[in-house]
Amino acid sequence: MVFLTRRERFCCAHRLYKEEWSDKKNLEVFGKCSNANWHGHNYVLYVTVKGEIKEETGYVVNLKSLSSLIETHVINKLDHKNMNLEVDFMKGKIASTENLAIAIWEVLEPHIIKLDIELHRIKVEETENNFVEYFG
Numbered sequence: 734m735v736f737l738t739r740r741e742r743f744c745c746a747h748r749l750y751k752e753e754w755s756d757k758k759n760l761e762v763f764g765k766c767s768n769a770n771w772h773g774h775n776y777v778l779y780v781t782v783k784g785e786i787k788e789e790t791g792y793v794v795n796l797k798s799l800s801s802l803i804e805t806h807v808i809n810k811l812d813h814k815n816m817n818l819e820v821d822f823m824k825g826k827i828a829s830t831e832n833l834a835i836a837i838w839e840v841l842e843p844h845i846i847k848l849d850i851e852l853h854r855i856k857v858e859e860t861e862n863n864f865v866e867y868f869g
């Protein structure tokens with residue numbers, strides 16, 4: 734079994750908040766990320782897949798196929814968008830890095846299986862110091 738990781742980057746606006754809470758409570762719980770007028774992060778996404786090396790190609794998977802799949806289903810939907818308002822797979826969810834990592838897994842997994850490999854990990858970095866890993 735060989736593990737392979739593709740890194741992608743995207744910029745996205747969001748706000749962490751609960752509508753039923755006051756601005757004060759949102760600020761207490763979510764800090765700066767609850768700013769009512771939005772803010773953005775430069776996110777880094779790592780998609781790790783696993784599989785056996787194909788004798789014919791020496792590859793686990795053609796990286797071009799993997800990257801275009803990630804671009805179509807994830808990056809194009811998030812990059813330079815508002816995560817709360819414009820991203821279909823984040824609708825109705827708190828726009829946290831945790832929820833984002835799980836949503837990206839759910840979006841990508843059915844497509845990745847078709848490439849004859851398995852999804853192993855989604856890692857999302859929101860800042861240099863904070864990142865989330867999800868293993869399904």
Ligand SMILES: [Zn+2]
Nearest residue numbers: 747766772774
């Ligand atoms: Zn934030």
